[in-house]
Amino acid sequence: MSATIYDSKPLAARMAEELRAEAAQFRKRHHRPARVAQLVAGHDAAAEVYSRQLVRSCRAIGLGCATLAYPFEIEEEELRAEVAALNDDANTDGVVLLLPLPAHIRQRIVTDDLRPEKDVDGLGSRNAGNLLLGFPSFIPSTADAMLAVLRDADLSVAGSNAVVVGRSNIGGKPVALVLLRQDATITICHSYTQDLASI
Template identity: 40%
Template sequence: MSARILDGKAIAARIRARLAERVATLSFRPGLRVVRVGEDPASGVYVRNKDKAATAAGFDSATIHLPAETSEAELLATIARLNADPAVDGILVQLPLPPQIRTEAAIAAVDPAKDVDGFHPLNAGRLAAGQPGLVPCTPRGVMHILAESGVALRGARAVVLGRSQIVGRPMAQLLLGADCTVTIAHSRTKDLAAECRRAEVLVAAVGRPGMVRGDWIAPGAVVIDVGINRLPDGRLVGDVAFAEAAAVAGAITPVPGGVGPMTIACLLENTLDAALARRGAG
């Protein structure tokens, strides 16, 4: 293995420590509310980790857990109450939602000023326009990893593999804002492997275990693996065939321990940013 390992777990710990120091100086506790509907097992683990990290950093964090049969109207009413609550600075609606609830309706119902997931159309538009706003947590975390690892982005050829609203598209916007030359690749891209080999910075976010092989990687490239996939034997793996890629890449994030911890750290960053902005204390 020749690639430098980019330790997202350590970077996330430093961010959470900095946030805790900042929160300790405030006259209030930033309020975060997570709304979970149903019993999705992965969501349960993730929400518990969010609550634990938020509480440890001094945030006022709580989860509102609604039954799986909750109607869309009931969920929207819950969100409206949180929008109106002055003690709540950040609202996160945990995905996936049950089939009777439209995801886009839930996202659009959140006050954009409290949208700490960064998914509201207004915040997505601000990002696309290069204006300040709340940015989706995972792409923000990737940018932290790149910055704190000393990766030079200005003028770099970046390829984002995946075009989701949650990761791929906002990731491309952030890299573009950092003066990269950005390509978004996806399942319909012709000769996907060749497109990836053009990248000096490759961000893989497709949700397919081991899809990106070692011969897709340019020698010395920086590889950011956003994928978190659980195999039948219980192992967690990314979208990149790690051992193959690490033999070629210059730097790579592991799974687990790479991008995943950054998502929660950046959720807390967004919550603090929202709290300061709402109170005019930024």
């Protein structure tokens, strides 16, 4: 089987233009820019790269992006209080909780504190459950990007066998669920999969 390399740059440019127009409409209606708040607890190199990219992307399309950084030692209750404040803040439209959280903080508790309508990464149980059941939800960005590529390339995966490598809650699992909703037959591979190349 031969592979096709998909150039996503034209799609990304079109999507950025559409998002700029939506951001301008929001600003006109609400007399303020839409605003995302990202919470960072501790230092993780990959999370910091993602955080910088998120700020750049938000600025490029006209969104406000506040970075709320906390020390590694922050207590779980303090972080939950910050999430609750953002939930109640009428000027915060979405919240991104950068993972991983420090080991002493229970990720599920904090992500479930996010109001589903502000949980833009779909990390909470409500959004994840809605995705599983096929109800409207925020879809984690990796899965949403894959879906956008399939649509843009006018590719149907219905009836196809699809292999998903990875089973994380923000990557592999949502990708598999989105493909399943598109009527693909899914095989999920992970670090314990034997002879991945043969699958």
